Amino acid sequence: MRALATGGFLAGWRGYAALTCLSLAVLGLGSVARGSSNSGLLKVRLGGDQTETRIVLDLDRSVTAKLVSDGADGKIVVSLPRLDTAGDLSGGGQGLVRRWSLERGPTTLKLNIDLSRGAEVRRRFLLPPGDGVTTYRYVIDLKATGRGPIAAPGRRPASPAPVVAARAGRSGPRIVVIDPGHGGKDPGAPGSAAHEKDVTLAAARALKARLERTGRYRVVLTRSSDAYIPLESRVRIARGADADLFISLHADSGPTTAMRGASVYTLSERGESRVTKVLRKDDWLMPVNYPGADRTVGEIILDLTQRSTRNRSAEFAEMLLEHIADETTLLRRSHRDGNLMVLLAPDVPAVLLEMGFINNIDDERQLTDSASRKRLMNAVGDAVDAWFANQARIASR
Numbered sequence: 001m002r003a004l005a006t007g008g009f010l011a012g013w014r015g016y017a018a019l020t021c022l023s024l025a026v027l028g029l030g031s032v033a034r035g036s037s038n039s040g041l042l043k044v045r046l047g048g049d050q051t052e053t054r055i056v057l058d059l060d061r062s063v064t065a066k067l068v069s070d071g072a073d074g075k076i077v078v079s080l081p082r083l084d085t086a087g088d089l090s091g092g093g094q095g096l097v098r099r100w101s102l103e104r105g106p107t108t109l110k111l112n113i114d115l116s117r118g119a120e121v122r123r124r125f126l127l128p129p130g131d132g133v134t135t136y137r138y139v140i141d142l143k144a145t146g147r148g149p150i151a152a153p154g155r156r157p158a159s160p161a162p163v164v165a166a167r168a169g170r171s172g173p174r175i176v177v178i179d180p181g182h183g184g185k186d187p188g189a190p191g192s193a194a195h196e197k198d199v200t201l202a203a204a205r206a207l208k209a210r211l212e213r214t215g216r217y218r219v220v221l222t223r224s225s226d227a228y229i230p231l232e233s234r235v236r237i238a239r240g241a242d243a244d245l246f247i248s249l250h251a252d253s254g255p256t257t258a259m260r261g262a263s264v265y266t267l268s269e270r271g272e273s274r275v276t277k278v279l280r281k282d283d284w285l286m287p288v289n290y291p292g293a294d295r296t297v298g299e300i301i302l303d304l305t306q307r308s309t310r311n312r313s314a315e316f317a318e319m320l321l322e323h324i325a326d327e328t329t330l331l332r333r334s335h336r337d338g339n340l341m342v343l344l345a346p347d348v349p350a351v352l353l354e355m356g357f358i359n360n361i362d363d364e365r366q367l368t369d370s371a372s373r374k375r376l377m378n379a380v381g382d383a384v385d386a387w388f389a390n391q392a393r394i395a396s397r
């Protein structure tokens with residue numbers, strides 16, 4: 001039963017990888033004749049507000065877009081090779097976008113986005129058709145940088161030539177939020193001597209040290225002392241920190257003392273319907289409205305975000321299992337559990353790692369021994385390195 005569940009999971013993610021490869025193969029063949037009935041870009045859609053704005057490009061084919069300018073001089077420019085459009089060439093704005101326009105080059109379509117205030121590209125990704133959607137969608141998420149409103153063109157004082165940046169997404173250190181489970185009045189599962197809350201905090205500190213040693217990450221802990229932090233607050237910390245990855249650390253407690261081993265969880269689809277509810281309640285859903293939408297666009301956007309986040313979470317979960325396999329016994333049970341509140345931030349890839357069973361005598365010894373805990377967290381750190389390296393590869397292609 002356990003093996004079956006894992007097999008299904010692996011098949012699911014390999015299926016996704018295969019789909020991506022297929023998209024690339026199609027792209028390689030797809031040089032587009034200008035004026036053909038294949039228009040490429042079908043539609044430009046916007047959603048969001050002055051804090052976060054999403055631009056969705058509906059496409060009849062896969063595309064590799066390039067970021068030519070990221071917010072410099074109040075403009076974001078994205079180049080779309082081998083693409084044309086039969087749709088609108090410009091449109092009004094919403095949220096951080098004042099207006100957008102398309103510029104046709106000899107072989108390339110250029111999307112110019114005039115910003116209404118300081119913003120940068122937070123992430124961009126391509127979604128293949130699926131789940132009833134027949135188009136490819138290229139998604140560009142903008143995030144306010146805190147710079148003030150940008151004056152409308154014409155009224156702007158002369159400024160130096162824009163700096164053309166060609167970076168994929170955000171630069172600077174990656175932000176990893178580590179969540180030591182439990183704390184304070186909530187001790188978590190008991191061992192023969194240890195408490196889960198102490199083991200998770202010690203592990204989180206070891207992982208933080210491992211990651212920060214590289215100089216590539218900024219690490220935020222949801223708690224750095226024996227304090228009680230409600231689950232909702234932990235998710236909020238992840239969002240507030242602008243996390244690229246969220247790792248929650250726990251220790252299991254089995255019905256018998258014989259069970260041992262580590263397992264990794266990601267959020268299931270069923271869990272995500274809970275996300276929607278929580279988001280509504282807490283106003284996390286991007287407020288979106290544009291004319292002509294019969295289905296709530298906010299829901300579509302949430303759906304897109306979650307699907308992409310789920311893929312990336314699953315990918316990290318798989319890398320995590322691979323890397324920690326040398327350090328501990330693995331309990332390869334399902335990665336899906338619908339009730340993991342801490343994995344609820346819809347746009348932050350998140351996993352929950354049960355490091356072992358604290359009520360098993362061997363696991364408890366491993367979890368409370370600082371040297372073996374350090375080895376386990378070094379392995380988690382290796383998985384984090386591998387995952388970000390892979391993300392960078394995806395972004396640059």
Ligand SMILES: [Zn+2]
Nearest residue numbers: 181188250251
């Ligand atoms: Zn726990």
